[in-house]
Amino acid sequence: MKTRKSLLTAVIGAALTFGVSAQAFAATTLKLSHNHTRDHAVHKAMDAMAKEVRETTDGEVRIRIYPDAQLGSQRESMELMQNGALQMVKTNAAELEAFAPAYSAFNMPYLFRDQTHFYATQEGEIGEEILESSRKSGFIGLTYYDAGARSFYTSKPINTPADLKGMKVRVQPSPSAIAMVEALGGSATPLAYGELYTALQQGVVDAAENNIPSYGMSRHSEVSKFFSLDEHTMVPDVLVISTNAFDGLSEEHQKAVKTAALNSMQLMKTLWAESEKEERAKAEEIGVKFVEVDKASFVTAVQPMYDDVQKNNPELFTLIERIQAVK
Numbered sequence: 001m002k003t004r005k006s007l008l009t010a011v012i013g014a015a016l017t018f019g020v021s022a023q024a025f026a027a028t029t030l031k032l033s034h035n036h037t038r039d040h041a042v043h044k045a046m047d048a049m050a051k052e053v054r055e056t057t058d059g060e061v062r063i064r065i066y067p068d069a070q071l072g073s074q075r076e077s078m079e080l081m082q083n084g085a086l087q088m089v090k091t092n093a094a095e096l097e098a099f100a101p102a103y104s105a106f107n108m109p110y111l112f113r114d115q116t117h118f119y120a121t122q123e124g125e126i127g128e129e130i131l132e133s134s135r136k137s138g139f140i141g142l143t144y145y146d147a148g149a150r151s152f153y154t155s156k157p158i159n160t161p162a163d164l165k166g167m168k169v170r171v172q173p174s175p176s177a178i179a180m181v182e183a184l185g186g187s188a189t190p191l192a193y194g195e196l197y198t199a200l201q202q203g204v205v206d207a208a209e210n211n212i213p214s215y216g217m218s219r220h221s222e223v224s225k226f227f228s229l230d231e232h233t234m235v236p237d238v239l240v241i242s243t244n245a246f247d248g249l250s251e252e253h254q255k256a257v258k259t260a261a262l263n264s265m266q267l268m269k270t271l272w273a274e275s276e277k278e279e280r281a282k283a284e285e286i287g288v289k290f291v292e293v294d295k296a297s298f299v300t301a302v303q304p305m306y307d308d309v310q311k312n313n314p315e316l317f318t319l320i321e322r323i324q325a326v327k
């Protein structure tokens with residue numbers, strides 16, 4: 001590393017001597033926005049990615065991470081990226097639905113048989129195809145991050161969809177999430193993640209749904225004491241980059257960024273498993289009850305969503321069938 005540095009200094013020196021502007025060596029900084037805290041597994045995974053990129057590009061490409069929605073909600077960050085004010089966003093497949101329709105497939109309830117099926121899809125040909133599908137909207141996906149399974153939480157157990165009847169359930173701004181809650185008999189209320197704690201506390205919504213680490217780390221566990229393990233969706237987090245920023249990198253730097261992103265996705269698998277365990281234990285300590293539910297009743301209740309896609313969105317239905325066929 002040291003030798004590389006002194007070599008670089010020598011090269012810059014030589015360049016200046018020969019009248020070449022030092023500008024040519026200026027580092028490229030990619031600003032990355034996301035809405036979790038620094039303690040969250042996904043922040044740690046992306047931090048590792050940023051370090052790897054800095055190393056493998058000899059400091060020529062740097063990723064600066066802005067956590068905690070400092071730069072805005074996921075949707076606002078996507079818009080900032082499209083305007084060129086930032087270059088990367090860690091969002092998730094639910095919110096990406098509004099920007100690139102192929103992500104809807106990931107939001108279909110009970111699509112994945114298990115974690116192995118989910119990993120095989122995200123790391124296979126279909127996963128890559130979906131990451132590339134948004135190019136015409138000015139960005140591409142670099143990688144997915146495991147975000148476990150999402151379940152309902154509120155102040156009572158939700159054993160079957162009948163328990164959701166009449167409840168205002170916060171969902172992400174995603175047409176599929178809205179359709180799912182409606183199919184289950186609840187009343188869907190789309191809200192940004194950052195507004196949810198207060199909304200639950202003040203009774204603006206009665207219930208919400210998420211994975212265990214997000215439920216715990218956002219302190220929703222303080223106000224909603226029953227986490228019912230219906231595990232309706234496995235919605236991955238997704239790291240995206242603007243095509244302007246990505247295409248502006250040299251081929252070598254593009255490779256460095258993509259490789260580091262994929263390595264961080266692998267690292268995330270371990271970080272995620274640890275975080276799920278830890279956050280569940282912490283929630284139990286403060287009196288949260290984790291409830292086993294009648295899953296079959298949820299699976300049956302969401303079937304009309306599949307019928308609807310088959311009838312009205314053949315392209316999406318084909319994608320869903322391809323995912324179901326993944327071994």
Ligand code: GCU
Nearest residue numbers: 091092147172193210214237
């Ligand atoms: C998860 C996901 C976030 C998302 C949040 C939400 O925590 O990691 O990207 O914003 O769910 O429900 O809004």
